[in-house]
Amino acid sequence: MTGVVLGLIAGIAFGYVITRVGATNPEKMARAHLMMEPAIPQFMLTAVAAAAIGLTGLVAVGRADLSPLPTSLVATGLAAVIFGVGWGLTGYCPGTTWAAVGEGRMDAVFALLGGLVGTAVFAHFHEAIIPVLYGPTNVGKITLMDALGDSRIAATVALVTVFGLGVWAIGKLWTRSYDA
Amino acid sequence: MPETDETAHPSEAEKRQQSARPREGAPYWPWFPSALALAGIILFVFVTHGPPASSSGFVSTMNGLIGVVAPDYVADKAHYTIIPGVGSWLMAFVVGMAAGGFLAGRISRSRPYDVPPIWTRRIGASRTKRYLATFVGGFLILFSARLAGGCTLGLFMSGSIQLAVSGLYFGVIIFAVAMLTARIVYANARGGSS
Numbered sequence: 380m381t382g383v384v385l386g387l388i389a390g391i392a393f394g395y396v397i398t399r400v401g402a403t404n405p406e407k408m409a410r411a412h413l414m415m416e417p418a419i420p421q422f423m424l425t426a427v428a429a430a431a432i433g434l435t436g437l438v439a440v441g442r443a444d445l446s447p448l449p450t451s452l453v454a455t456g457l458a459a460v461i462f463g464v465g466w467g468l469t470g471y472c473p474g475t476t477w478a479a480v481g482e483g484r485m486d487a488v489f490a491l492l493g494g495l496v497g498t499a500v501f502a503h504f505h506e507a508i509i510p511v512l513y514g515p516t517n518v519g520k521i522t523l524m525d526a527l528g529d530s531r532i533a534a535t536v537a538l539v540t541v542f543g544l545g546v547w548a549i550g551k552l553w554t555r556s557y558d559a
Numbered sequence: 560m561p562e563t564d565e566t567a568h569p570s571e572a573e574k575r576q577q578s579a580r581p582r583e584g585a586p587y588w589p590w591f592p593s594a595l596a597l598a599g600i601i602l603f604v605f606v607t608h609g610p611p612a613s614s615s616g617f618v619s620t621m622n623g624l625i626g627v628v629a630p631d632y633v634a635d636k637a638h639y640t641i642i643p644g645v646g647s648w649l650m651a652f653v654v655g656m657a658a659g660g661f662l663a664g665r666i667s668r669s670r671p672y673d674v675p676p677i678w679t680r681r682i683g684a685s686r687t688k689r690y691l692a693t694f695v696g697g698f699l700i701l702f703s704a705r706l707a708g709g710c711t712l713g714l715f716m717s718g719s720i721q722l723a724v725s726g727l728y729f730g731v732i733i734f735a736v737a738m739l740t741a742r743i744v745y746a747n748a749r750g751g752s753s
Contacts, residue, residue: 385607386648390655391662392600393611398663401587405693406675412741418590420734423716425594430601430720437605444609447723448708455714458707459729463736465699468692468744470675472711473704474613476697477653481660485673489690493697498617499625500698501705502638508706509637523722534722542719 394478403479405470405486412467417553421546428542435535449520454513585667601720608648610721612713614704616653618642623650638705681745 401407402419410416437443466472471479471490479487501508523534604611618638623645626633633639643649664671674689682688704710707729709717715733718726 382608382648383646383651386651387655387658389600389604389608389611390652390657391659392603392655393597393652394656394659395663396588396593396597396600396659397656398660399588399667400590400593403660404671404675406672406677407587409675409677409741409745412738413745414738418587422590422594422597423711425591426597426601427716427719429595429598430605430716431722433598433602434605434720437602443602443605445605445721446610447718447721448714448725450723450725450728451707455707455725455729456732458703459732460736461703462700462707462710462729463733464740465696465703466711466733467737467740469696469700471693471696471700472613473617473700474653474656474710474712477613477616477656478660478663479671481657481662482664482669482671483661484671485686486675486689486693490693490697490700493694493699494614494617494701495621495624496694497698497701498614498621498705501702502618502621502636505636505638505705512706521724523724523727525724531722538719538722 390477393474394481397475398478398482403471403475403482403484403487405479405484408466408470408475411553412470414553417549420549420553424542424546424549428539428546431535431538431542435531438531447520447522450518451513452516452518454509454516457512585669601716605720610713610717611652612649612709612717613653613656614701614710614713615642615649617701618705619644619647619650620653677745 397403400419400422402422407416407419411419434443434445438445462472469486469490471487473494476487476491476494480491523537524531527533527537601611619642622633622639622642625639626644633644663669674684674686678689700710704714707714707725709715709726709729711733715726715730719730720726
């Protein structure tokens with residue numbers, strides 16, 4: 380029960396912020412993908428960098444529950460390609476469909492329904508797919524710390540630097556030059 | 560701001576204003592403070608639950624829906640037994656997101672388009688075509704997110720925040736492929752708008 384209440388509180392806050400910033404608007408997402416408007420990718424990368432700094436602090440005081448996902452070279456990579464096609468086509472990702480449905484977007488209702496069907500189809504074939512695509516190239520729960528002497532601080536600095544440069548570059552490169 | 564007709568051809572200035580603002584609503588929040596607010600919410604989730612995720616909420620929901628008619632089937636399938644079902648944090652989170660989107664829409668008084676203007680200009684105003692495309696796209700993003708174990712939030716953002724290579728690897732590819740796909744989808748489908 381506590382889990383439900385905490386999940387609802389977090390979900391309402393999360394959905395509220397991503398809607399107010401425009402991440403649930405597929406028009407803005409399309410313009411982000413077409414390099415016409417920098418705000419949404421800058422918002423996403425900055426949120427990751429800021430949360431990474433905060434999480435490193437929480438880990439230092441022993442308050443965070445970490446469980447990074449493993450990397451499967453084939454499954455994670457192939458999934459990312461399929462995901463990118465769906466994201467570029469619709470302007471929605473799984474989380475934003477829920478908030479966009481709440482906001483009253485009818486095209487998001489269909490994205491949500493398609494998502495439920497996609498989930499059911501994957502779940503049906505899970506036992507057949509995972510051993511073939513995920514297992515063989517699963518290199519485990521590797522993190523940036525593995526390359527940086529197991530130092531969480533060094534890895535966080537590296538991540539924040541790269542994401543910060545990304546935010547800067549997006550601000551420079553995402554212009555209205557490709558008008559649609 | 561006067562009401563803009565979706566079928567009219569807006570001027571360049573109007574087009575810009577449309578994309579920057581929800582139709583007839585309050586302006587969108589600036590990205591930087593919003594990102595800090597989102598980071599705060601994500602950290603709250605890490606402390607009170609664990610890494611945040613959205614695509615798992617679809618699994619919990621389907622578990623509940625299919626479980627009504629075929630409880631033996633969901634009890635037998637690995638994917639439904641790995642991910643917590645109805646009544647879990649995961650499902651509460653996605654339901655909460657819909658509620659958050661609803662509140663934001665009412666408070667900012669947005670009246671969203673069912674077909675984005677850029678889609679109307681480039682592909683056409685057909686709702687059927689747009690809904691079919693978002694249904695297919697929704698299928699693709701969830702099928703693939705379940706294969707990878709997470710989505711934009713549960714794998715790219717949660718993973719990168721935890722410094723995981725999986726999140727960064729997934730993130731680079733989804734941005735690159737989505738940008739390429741958008742170029743193809745919105746390229747000249749109707750002989751251009753100029």
